[in-house]
Amino acid sequence: MTDNQLEKQTIKLPSCRKADWKNSLPLTINKLRPGVIDLDCRDWLLGCRELKQLNLLFQQAGIKIDIIKSNITETIISASALGYQTYLNLEQSDDFSSELGRNQLRLKNNSDVFFHxxxxxxxxxxxxxxxxLLLGDVNPGARISARGNVMIWGRxxxxxHAGKDGDNSAKIIALQLRPLQLRIANEVARGPKEAPEPGLAEEAYLDSGKIVITPASTKPFKAE
Amino acid sequence: MKTNTRIILICSGKGGVGKTTLTANLGIALARQGLKTAVLDADFGLRNLDLLLGLENRIVYTAQEVLEESCRLDQALVKHKKEPNLALLPAGNPRMLEWIKPDDMQRIASMLSEQFEYVLIDCPAGVEDGFKNAVSAAKEAIVVTNPEVSAVRDADRVIGLLNTHGISPVQLVLNRVRPKMIASQEMLSVDDVTDILSLPLLGLVLEDEQVIVSTNRGEPLTLNGTNSPAARCYSNIARRMQGEEIPLIDPSKEGSGIRDKFRRLMQTKIF
Structure with missing residues (x-):
């Protein structure tokens, strides 16, 4: 098995500012021998479909992806949903602080994202x-609370309860937001009566002391 | 111990949703298919599975004596008079609830699994000790619920607990379905319930007055082969447990038989 370990290397996609992986990756793959690799997607925002494409490219060359790494939470979610082991790069690379970071959730510094x-x-x-980050639903009668943000890939x-220790900038995001009750920091709100539009992810945050719900935006979490 | 014995817990969380009725009817229906079936009343505090099966007056020994080893298991088992493939192991007296432990339930279940192909455990309501004892003996579970918010909530809680106990598979039976009320959106629909509980649906049971009659008589509906709606549902469930593929009843189409159509026609004013 030492052979296998030797061969297991991390393939990095090019930064999405510099080049498109669709062009460069086949060249990279051609240089590889069949085996197992870790794939670092850097700052690419990849959905399930793109990840499947990626996987297909590697598969055709007899390469198996073991762990998917990314700087972007959405990519991690998609990868987890496809059943990959995932790793979120918390230390941010240089090419990341630019305007490209806009599309991703800004996570609290030094905080761990807990997947469930x-x-x-x-x-x-x-x-x-x-x-x-919860992959699943929160059913009526259940509770989820976090010191930081609550993200729910589900209903x-x-x-x-986000920001349970009083963090006013914490947010709650869900694919379908129809809670019994929302709490952010020390504020409490009852859930909306009417069901949201299906397929519309929503987020809740504190706006001048009131909890408001808006369609989930691509704007970043407030940086500290 | 026979390894292929299916030890199935029938539970709901909330009381009065039809655990015991389902246990009795499934027991009979499985036995009628020629399967050796035991029903075990784990509701020591308020036992009434024996009532439903009409076996109350034939109980001599109970699970309590079996555990104390003051009688043999086959002495305590009560064979159903009309359905010899079915046997009941009655619960002991309510005081037994205080001393019985999960180990004891496991012992009973493993004794039963030597002789039977199916062991159905009628679980008490609630999620306290009685539930924990019953769950420890089971391999799989059927969760019974009604299309009511409170019953669904309790079922959800119970499913969470079953998962932590490693019970699998867990299947769902939706009891007391009233197609008319669902059609008029006064009752939770089947989709509403499965949406929350996200369990495979083993069957629907339609609301049926005959259930009350049969309970009072101590003759489960599946016993005399009546064609009442609930009896059909129960025997379909039993056949599905055996792996047969029988389509679920569609509540929206229920009541669209010839007789119902005729009745509706009579009500329609043509002139």
């Missing part, structure tokens, strides 16, 4: 010191 992949059912309470129908 399972639907929270009634009576369950997930409490995290940091940001939390929020229970109670969510």
């Amino acid at each position: 992949q399972e639907t929270l059912r009634a009576g369950e309470h997930l409490e995290i010191e940091g940001d939390v 929020l129908r229970g109670i969510a």
Whole structure:
């Protein structure tokens, strides 16, 4: 198995500012021998479809992707959804601080993102010191709370509490936001009565002391 | 211990949604298919599975005596008079609830699994000790719920607990479905319920007055082969448990049979 370990290397996609991976990657792959690799997607915002394309390219060359790394949370979510092991690069590279960072969630510095992949059912309470990303639903009667942001890749129908230790800049994001109750820092709001448009991700944040819900934007989390 | 014995917990969280009725009817329906089936009443505090099966007057020993080893298992088992493939292991007296431990339930279940192909455990309501004892003995579970917000919420809680106990597969039976109320959107629809619980649906049971009649008589509906709506649903569930593929009842189409159509026609004013 030492052979395998030797061969396992990290392939980095080019920074999305400099070149398109679709052009350069086939050349890179041609140089590789079949085996297992880690793929660092850097600052590429990749959905499930792109990741599948990527995987296909590697597969054709007999290469298996083991871990997907990325600077961008959305890419990590898509990769997790496809069943890959993922790794979020927290230290940000130089080419990252530019305007390109605009499309990604700005996470609290020095905080860990906690991934949890399972639907929270009634009576369950997930409490995290940091940001939390839940792959699954929060059912009515369940609670999710975090010191930082609460991100839900699924439906929020229970109670969510972001910034539980008083962080006013914390946000709650869900693919479908129809909570019983929302709490951000020390503010509490009842969920909206009417169901949201399907397929429209929404976010909740504090705006001058009130919790407001808007369609999830691509604007960054407030930087500290 | 037979390894292929299916030990199935029938639970709901909320009381009164139809756990015991389902246990009794499934027990009979499985036995009618020729499968050796045992039903175990784990509701020690408020036992009434024996009532539903009409076996109350034939109980001599209970699970309590079996555990104390003051009688043999086959002495305590009560064979159903009309359906010899079905046997009931009655619960002991309510005081048993205080001393019984998960180990005891496991012992009973493994004893039963030596003789039977199916062991159905009728779980008590709630999520306290009685539930924990019952869950420890089971391999798989059927969660019963009604199309009501409170029943669904409790079922959701129970499913979470079943998952932490490593019970798999967990399937769903939606009981007391009223097609008319669903059509008029006064009741949670089947989709609403499965949407929240996200479990495979093993079957729907239609609301049926005959259930009350049969409960009072101590003759489960599936026993006498009546063609009442609930009886059909129960036997379909039993056949699905055996791996048969039977389409689910569509509540929106229910009541569109010839008789119902005729009745509707009579009500329609033509002139």
